Amino acid sequence: xxxxxILLGVSGGIAAYKAPELVRRLRExxxxxxxxxxxxxxxxxxxxxxxxxxxxxxxxxLWDRDAEAAMGHIELARWADTxxxxxxxxxxxxxxxxxxxxxxxxxxxxxxxxxxxxxxxxNRVMWASAAVQANxxxxxxxxxxxxxxxxxxxACGEQGPGRMSEPEAIAAEVMDGVAAPAAAPVAAAARPQxxxxxxxxxxxxxxxxxxxxxxxxxxxxSGKMGYALAQAALDxxxxxxxxxGPVNIAPPASAVVVAVESAxxxxxxxxxxxxxxDIFIAAAAVSDYRPDKTSAHKIxxxxxxxxxxxxxxxxxxxxVARLENAPFTVGxxxxxxxxxxxxxxxxxxxxxxxxxxxxxxxxxGFDYDDNTVDVYWRDGEKAYxxxxxxxxxxxxxxxxxxxxxxxxxxxxxxxLPAISVRD
Numbered sequence: 001x002x003x004x005x006i007l008l009g010v011s012g013g014i015a016a017y018k019a020p021e022l023v024r025r026l027r028e029x030x031x032x033x034x035x036x037x038x039x040x041x042x043x044x045x046x047x048x049x050x051x052x053x054x055x056x057x058x059x060x061x062l063w064d065r066d067a068e069a070a071m072g073h074i075e076l077a078r079w080a081d082t083x084x085x086x087x088x089x090x091x092x093x094x095x096x097x098x099x100x101x102x103x104x105x106x107x108x109x110x111x112x113x114x115x116x117x118x119x120x121x122x123n124r125v126m127w128a129s130a131a132v133q134a135n136x137x138x139x140x141x142x143x144x145x146x147x148x149x150x151x152x153x154x155a156c157g158e159q160g161p162g163r164m165s166e167p168e169a170i171a172a173e174v175m176d177g178v179a180a181p182a183a184a185p186v187a188a189a190a191r192p193q194x195x196x197x198x199x200x201x202x203x204x205x206x207x208x209x210x211x212x213x214x215x216x217x218x219x220x221x222s223g224k225m226g227y228a229l230a231q232a233a234l235d236x237x238x239x240x241x242x243x244x245g246p247v248n249i250a251p252p253a254s255a256v257v258v259a260v261e262s263a264x265x266x267x268x269x270x271x272x273x274x275x276x277x278d279i280f281i282a283a284a285a286v287s288d289y290r291p292d293k294t295s296a297h298k299i300x301x302x303x304x305x306x307x308x309x310x311x312x313x314x315x316x317x318x319x320v321a322r323l324e325n326a327p328f329t330v331g332x333x334x335x336x337x338x339x340x341x342x343x344x345x346x347x348x349x350x351x352x353x354x355x356x357x358x359x360x361x362x363x364x365g366f367d368y369d370d371n372t373v374d375v376y377w378r379d380g381e382k383a384y385x386x387x388x389x390x391x392x393x394x395x396x397x398x399x400x401x402x403x404x405x406x407x408x409x410x411x412x413x414x415x416l417p418a419i420s421v422r423d
Contacts, residue, residue, distance in 0.1 A: 004029075004030065004031045004032070004081050004082065004175065005031070005032050005034070005079050005080050005081045005082075006026050006031045006032070006033050006034070006080070006081065006082050006084055006174065007033075007034050007036060007076060007079070007080035007082070007083045007084070007108065007112075007114070008022065008023060008026070008033050008034065008035050008036070008054075008084050008085075008086065009035075009036050009037075009038075009083060009084065009085035009086075009088075009092075009105040009108070009109075010035060010036070010037045010038065010041040010045065010050070010085075010086070010087070011038045011040065011041055011085060011087060011088055011089045011091070011092040011105070012038050012039070012040020012041045012042075012043060012044065012089060012091075013044070013087040013089045013121045013122065013164075014044060014121075014155045015086075015087035015121035015163075015164035016041045016044035016045045016087055017044055017045055018086075018087075018164065018166075018167050019035070019041075019045050019050060019086070019087075020045065020049050020050060020052075020053045021167040022086055022167035022170060022171060023035065023050065023053045023054050024053050024167075025167045025168055025170070025171035026171050026174070026175060027053075027054070028171070029171055029172075029175035029176070030175070031175060032056075033054045033056070034054065034056050034059070034076065034079070034080070035050045035051075035054050035056070035058045035059070036058070036059045036060065036076070036104055036105045036108060037050070037058055037059075037060040037105075038060070038092070038103055038105055039060065039103070040089075041060075042060070047060065059076065059104060060104060061104060062103055062104040062107055074111060076108055076112075077108050077111040077112035077113075077114075078112070080108070080112055080114040081114055082114055082115055082116075082117060082174060083108065083109055083112055083114050083115070083116045083117070084116075084117045084118075084119070084170070084174055085105070085109075085116070085117070085118045085119065086118070086119035086121075086147075086164065086170055087119060087120070087121030087164045088118035088119055088120045088121065089120075089121065089122060090120075090122045090126050090127075090129075090131075090132050090135075092105075092106070093118065093120065093132065093135045093136065093139065094131075094132075094135055096109055096116075096118070096135075096139060096144070097135040097138045097139050115143070115145065116143075116144045116145070117144070117145045117146075117147060117173075117174055118139070118144060118145070118146055118147070119146075119147045119148050119149070119164050119165055119170050120136075120146065120148060120149045120162070120164070121148075121149060121162065121163065121164035122149075122162050123154060123156055123158065123162055124151075124154065124158055124160030124161055124162040126162065127149060127160075127161055127162035128161070128162075147165050147169070147170050147173050147174075148163070148164060148165035148169075148170075149161055149162050149163055149164060149165065150163045150164070150165050150166070150388060150390045150391065151163065151228070151231050151232075151235075151390040151393075152228075152390050153249065153250050157250060158250070158253060160231065160252070160253070161235075163390075165388075166369065166388070169388065192236070192398075193236060193237035194236045194237065194397065194398060194401035194402075195233060195236040195237050195238035195279070195397070195401050196236075196237035196238075197237070198237075198238045198239070198278040198279060198404075199238065199239045199241070199276055199277050199278050199279075200233045200238040200239065200240050200241070200277070200278065200279045200280075200281065201240075201241045201242075201243065201270065201273060201274065201277045201279070201280050201281070201327070202226055202229050202230045202233065202240060202241070202242050202243070202280075202281045202283055203226065203242075203243045203244075203245075203266060203270065203281070203282050203283060203284035203286070203316065204223045204225070204226020204227055204229075204230065204242060204243070204244050204245065204247070204283050204284050205221055205222075205223030205226060205244050205245030205246060205247040205284055205285070206218050206219045206220070206221040206223070206245045206246065206247075206284070206285050206287075207219075207245045207260070207261065207262055207263045207265075207266055207284065207285070207286050207287045207313075208245070208246060208261050208262060208287075209262055209263065209287045209289070209290035209291060209313065210262070210291070210294045211291050211294065211295065211299070211308065212294065212295035212296075212297065212298050212299045213295075213296070213297070213298060214298050215298075215299070217287060217289075217290070217291070218287070219285045219287070220285075220360075221245070221284070221285035222247065222248075222249070223244065223245065223247035223249055223284075224249065224369065224389050225283055225332075225371065225389050225392075225393070226242070226244070226281075226283035226284060227242070227244075227247070227249050227251065227252070228389045228390045228392070228393035229281055229283055229393045229396065229397065230242045230251070230252050230255050231252045231390070231393065232390075232393035232394045232396070232397040233279075233281075233397050234252055234254050234255060235394065235397075236394075236397050236398075236401065238279075239256075240252065240254070240255040240256065241255070241256045241258065241273050241277070242255045242256065242257045242258070243258050243260060243266055243269050243270055243273070243284070244257060244258070244259055244260065244284075245260060245261065245266065245284055245285075246259075246261060256273075258273065262287075262290065262313075263286050263287045263290060263313035263314055263316070264290070264313065264314055266284060266286060266316055267314040267316045267319065270316050270319075270320065271319070271320075274320060274323070274327070277327045278327055278328065278404070279327055279328045279330070279400060279404055280320050280326075280327045280328070280329050280330065281330045281400070282316065282317040282320070282329070282330065282331050282332060283332050283356075284316075285332075285334065286313065286315075286316060286317075287313045288312065288313060289310040289311065289312060289313055290310065290311060290312075290313045291308055291309070291310060291311075292308075292309040292310060292311045293309070315350075317329070317331050317350060317352070318350045321350050321351045321352055322351070328353050328354075328400070328403070328404045328407060329352050329353050329354075330352065330353060330354045330355070330356065330400060331346060331347070331350060331352045331354070331355045331356070332355065332356050332357075332358075333346050333355055333356070333357040333358075334357075334358055334359075334360045335357065335358075335359060335360065336359065336360060337359075339357050339358070339359050339374070340357070340374065340376075342357075343355050343357035343374070343376055344376055347376055347377070347378075353377060353378075353403065353404075353407060354375060354376070354377045354400065354403055355375070355376050355377075356373050356374075356375050356396060357373060357374050357375070357376065358371055358372065358373040358374070359372075369388055369389060369390075370386050370387060370388050370389060370392075371386065371387070371389050371392055372384060372385055372386040372387070373392065373396075375396070375399060377403055382399060384396075
């Protein structure tokens, strides 16, 4: 099999620090990688690092006398099977859209007949701007392929769309042919407003059940799925209330966030804010049990054994589903085995409208950026293959909106009275 020649262009954004990892992932899949950097990229990653992982001298100067004596940029343009620019900053996308050849990388994009793939990376406001989106539409119309961007934490401290896709995902799409040529990506502000005017409450993260002021019982939930769902619901036009256990994630800027710690606090906060909520999504990993008593002082190590008496913690999900005017209620089931059986049992026993189920363990589920889930409702189900949680969240929100509208339509339909006709 012929080695794929990948010309990797690195432009000047903070995501350039991921470039060495991207080179490694591409080479693992059999690619020969030539790195071309812009001047600004050198502010974030060194030529030495990129040369070490690629095994080839890094090119950065259109006016390199030694290389250009033999028209080096034309030679590179013909060598490349694919030109991949990652990260692709707003400034570089602008140059590419206008056909500028101001430096080596943009000149190579103009001079090569190889397909061009870009992985945008920038602040969420920049990504949503009309100018950037217009440039993306121009590039997509010319056959440029887009990978990402993803939605998530950004270096500026904000959260939203604009984060460069992870190196593993980019390498898989470029080398394994996962991605098809696509239209210009859609900024968050331009996403279909499937939940416009709706109020959504989402619980996320773990809970902590105190044993004493130092110790507690908890679980491995990172909150990534719940926070991704909150952002996806906001992108779909909803007003979002996020009830969050202790996590290390910046919350979506537009969400109303209520921080809690224990299962009892989560229960109380949920019912305090549940009025007028249209959709309730219980993504939090809530403790099933809590210590019967909590010591006011640190328990000293004085005996060989210590026993804890545990009692049931309040079941927030079941309590919401039992409300007289319950919102559309979505549960989550994280299981280590018999995922389908346990999920369908939870759906029925708690009288939920929908449940999202996934397998968890040492190599999947908690703490990971990706996930694979199966969704069940009373008369249907749908499976989602492994994807980044930020991408999966938008798929789930779209399905939730679809099922919510189906239930609402069924409830508002009235049977027409029978009409009798007399002769």
